[in-house]
Amino acid sequence: MKYVILVSHGEYANGLKDALSMLSGERNDVISIGLKNGKSADEFAIEFNKKIKDISNEDEIILLGDLIGGSPLTTAMNVITGKGLMDNTIILGGMNLPLALTTILMKDVLDKNVLVEQVLQEAHSALKEFKIELEEEAYNFQVYDNNLYYNKGGRKYVSFIYSYR
Amino acid sequence: MKYVILVSHGEYANGLKDALSMLSGERNDVISIGLKNGKSADEFAIEFNKKIKDISNEDEIILLGDLIGGSPLTTAMNVITGKGLMDNTIILGGMNLPLALTTILMKDVLDKNVLVEQVLQEAHSALKEFKIELEEEAYNFQVYDNNLYYNKGGRKYVSFIYSYR
Numbered sequence: 001m002k003y004v005i006l007v008s009h010g011e012y013a014n015g016l017k018d019a020l021s022m023l024s025g026e027r028n029d030v031i032s033i034g035l036k037n038g039k040s041a042d043e044f045a046i047e048f049n050k051k052i053k054d055i056s057n058e059d060e061i062i063l064l065g066d067l068i069g070g071s072p073l074t075t076a077m078n079v080i081t082g083k084g085l086m087d088n089t090i091i092l093g094g095m096n097l098p099l100a101l102t103t104i105l106m107k108d109v110l111d112k113n114v115l116v117e118q119v120l121q122e123a124h125s126a127l128k129e130f131k132i133e134l135e136e137e138a139y140n141f142q143v144y145d146n147n148l149y150y151n152k153g154g155r156k157y158v159s160f161i162y163s164y165r
Numbered sequence: 166m167k168y169v170i171l172v173s174h175g176e177y178a179n180g181l182k183d184a185l186s187m188l189s190g191e192r193n194d195v196i197s198i199g200l201k202n203g204k205s206a207d208e209f210a211i212e213f214n215k216k217i218k219d220i221s222n223e224d225e226i227i228l229l230g231d232l233i234g235g236s237p238l239t240t241a242m243n244v245i246t247g248k249g250l251m252d253n254t255i256i257l258g259g260m261n262l263p264l265a266l267t268t269i270l271m272k273d274v275l276d277k278n279v280l281v282e283q284v285l286q287e288a289h290s291a292l293k294e295f296k297i298e299l300e301e302e303a304y305n306f307q308v309y310d311n312n313l314y315y316n317k318g319g320r321k322y323v324s325f326i327y328s329y330r
Contacts, residue, residue, distance in 0.1 A: 008180075009187045012262060015173075015199075019231060022174045022202050035190020037187050049271055066184060066262040067311060068295050071233075077297075086297070086321065094291030096261040097177060097231040116294055123292055129281055132231045132251070147234060156251065157244055164269030 003109045006032040006100065007076045008047035008066035016035070016100055020043050023097075024039060024104050048079050051060040061089040062103055062115075068093030090116060132156050167272045168226050170217070171197040171265065172241045173207055188262075189269050198312055200237040209237060213244050226254040229281075233258030236313035255281060264288035298320050 005068035006013035033051050035044045037119065051063065061080065065073030073093060080086050090112065092099065102122040106115055149161045171178035176285065182197035198216050220226065226245065238258065245251050245312030256275065257264065267287040271280055298322045313324045 008184055008262070010183035010185075011176070011180035012184035014179070015176035017175055018175035018180070018202075019177035020175075034184070037183075042215065055287070061228070065295075068293070073295075074312065074323065080320055081320060083321070091295040091297075093293060093295050094261050094263055094288065095262075096259050096292070097173070098259055098260075099292070111222065119295065120292065123259065124289060125171060126233065127261070127264070127285065127288055127292065128233070128258060129285065130230075130258050131240075131255075132257040147239065148178070155249075159244055 001029055002062065003052075003055055003059060004064065004100065004103055004107065005076070006030070006064050006095065007048075007072045008032075008034045008095075009070065009072055010034050010037060010102060013065055013072075013120060015072045016095070016097065019097055020100055020104060023101055027104065030104060031070075033076075035075070041071050041075045045075050045079050048076050049083075052083070054081075055085065057085065057088065059085075059088065061091055062107060062111075064095040064100055064103065065091065065093045066095060070080045079128050092116070092120070094123075096123055098126035105119075132158060137148070166194055167227065167257040168217075168220055168224060169229065169265065169272065170225050170241070171195070171229050171260065172237050173199045174235065174237055175199050175202060178237075181260065184262055185265055185269060189267055192269065192313045196268060197223065198237075198241075200240070201324075206236050210240050210244050213241050214248075216250070217244070217250075220248075220250065222250065222253065224250075224251060224253065225277075228254055228256045229265055229268065229288060230256065230258050231260060242283050249291060257285070257328055258279070259280075259288075260287055261292060263291035313321045321328075 003037055008014055011034050013032040013034045017030055031051055033048055099119055104117045150157050171181050176199050178197040178199045185310055196216055198213055245254055264284055267284045315322050
């Protein structure tokens with residue numbers, strides 16, 4: 001199986017898994033773990049080892065971390081290396097929701113290299129400033145990216161469109 | 166005050182706030198809120214309104230969201246617009262830990278436009294694949310980006326360096 005493992009400081013990875021479950025349903029191929037405040041890297045290593053006990057050489061791992069060079073991701077990498085699983089592991093740092101979501105949705109249909117390229121592209125393109133365009137005319141409705149933009153009483157509004165008819 | 170507000174599906178934003186508290190301490194200028202599974206956008210709007218009740222026209226908001234176009238961020242923007250605070254608000258989507266951390270650390274020292282540029286740059290540069298370079302020689306030690314890389318018994322290892330002497 002191809003596992004997606006989310007690793008972070010604190011509750012970040014677990015929170016991300018929760019958001020993912022809302023968008024893609026509960027899945028048994030997504031694992032999350034966080035280094036809790038006050039815990040040592042060694043304690044985290046033991047806990048991480050338990051989390052991946054069922055993963056073998058026949059599986060693949062896509063390891064998403066909060067911060068490259070940070071203690072949680074580095075410790076996870078050490079454990080994976082110790083179990084001889086590093087050759088089947090892809091590591092991506094700076095994870096966000098679009099990265100994790102695209103990874104989950106595409107991991108079983110795309111080749112490894114294409115997958116990395118695609119998910120990083122999705123993650124980068126989602127990471128940006130959102131600017132509301134100023135429109136001078138009242139009620140100047142514009143639909144863009146599932147959002148409805150309009151002006152009313154000199155103010156700008158934006159609404160997400162849930163469904164079209 | 167300049168507030169950083171984290172908004173997401175599920176527990177993602179709360180989890181990110183938890184990770185941030187480990188790295189930058191507990192702060193009263195960071196607010197987090199998630200649209201919980203099964204809750205409506207209207208319920209979320211009411212909850213969000215409560216969260217920002219103390220924010221006035223004299224404050225500034227840096228709104229970080231999980232997904233531009235998603236219901237939580239769009240609802241938050243609607244509430245902020247309704248309170249007449251949108252002119253003092255910056256909105257960034259696709260948040261990750263480096264984005265949020267850099268925003269918190271730099272928001273009070275940088276001008277608005279420079280801040281956006283800087284934090285997005287940090288967030289993008291952290292979002293990448295981490296590749297362990299293959300080295301054929303045993304114990305070929307290399308130090309890079311606070312990590313120590315070496316080979317042992319034909320395997321590659323990497324360790325995070327906590328401190329130098």
